[in-house]
Amino acid sequence: MTDSFSITNPAIHAYLDRVRPPSDEILREMEEHAEARKFPYLGPQCARILHALVKMSGARSIFELGSGFGYTMYWMAKALPARGMVVGTEGDPTNVAAAKEYFRRGGLSNRTDLRCGDALGYLRAEPGPFDMIYCDIDKEGYPDALDLAKPRLRPGGIFVADNLLRSGQVLNDVSRETATVAIQEFTRRLYADPDFFTVIIPIRDGMSISVKAG
Numbered sequence: 001m002t003d004s005f006s007i008t009n010p011a012i013h014a015y016l017d018r019v020r021p022p023s024d025e026i027l028r029e030m031e032e033h034a035e036a037r038k039f040p041y042l043g044p045q046c047a048r049i050l051h052a053l054v055k056m057s058g059a060r061s062i063f064e065l066g067s068g069f070g071y072t073m074y075w076m077a078k079a080l081p082a083r084g085m086v087v088g089t090e091g092d093p094t095n096v097a098a099a100k101e102y103f104r105r106g107g108l109s110n111r112t113d114l115r116c117g118d119a120l121g122y123l124r125a126e127p128g129p130f131d132m133i134y135c136d137i138d139k140e141g142y143p144d145a146l147d148l149a150k151p152r153l154r155p156g157g158i159f160v161a162d163n164l165l166r167s168g169q170v171l172n173d174v175s176r177e178t179a180t181v182a183i184q185e186f187t188r189r190l191y192a193d194p195d196f197f198t199v200i201i202p203i204r205d206g207m208s209i210s211v212k213a214g
Helices: 010-019 025-037 044-057 071-079 093-105 119-124 139-152 166-171 178-192
Strands: 061-065 085-090 112-116 130-135 153-162 196-201 207-212
Touching: 010 044, 025 071, 025 093, 044 071, 044 130, 044 153, 044 207, 061 071, 061 119, 061 139, 071 085, 071 093, 071 112, 071 130, 085 093, 085 119, 093 112, 119 139, 130 139, 139 153, 139 178, 166 178, 178 196, 178 207
Parallel strands: 061 085, 061 130, 085 112, 130 153
Antiparallel strands: 153 207, 196 207
């Protein structure tokens, strides 16, 4: 598939961007930061889904695998109650510093714990249970993320992952591209796991939402 492959009709996406409520001042700054630097980020349409999931589930403890400069952490932290916490992970110290400054300015420092280093390593060291885990690391790591996330989610907890459609590359059943193969395996395992009820939403690059049984 080519980079021009679009999951959602661009006109529909543009319409949704026009009619949605505007992001707050700091989020708008973060969105402009991402667009100017062509930094891959979730975007406000999908970030609003994360925010809603936190609100609907009553989540108080969240773990994020792959936080970038803190955009999705910011959205989820805003949805948390006063004593809630989002633990995030990011390998680039420059991104970590930028994120922490955004959190400070947004009054979210007491609801965010962003750690610099290997996301899977940090999750492996956490016993949990978490109410919600969000995954947006290098795609080759998604199967391992699933193995680590499942026992660390509480019953009824939510596991969310981005980029399940890989710009349409998942349509290639004989792909040898390692990231695509990993996403295809991850998707099959999610749907086949009796301990999860999974739905994949074809918005932007595809988002999976899985609810743990119990």
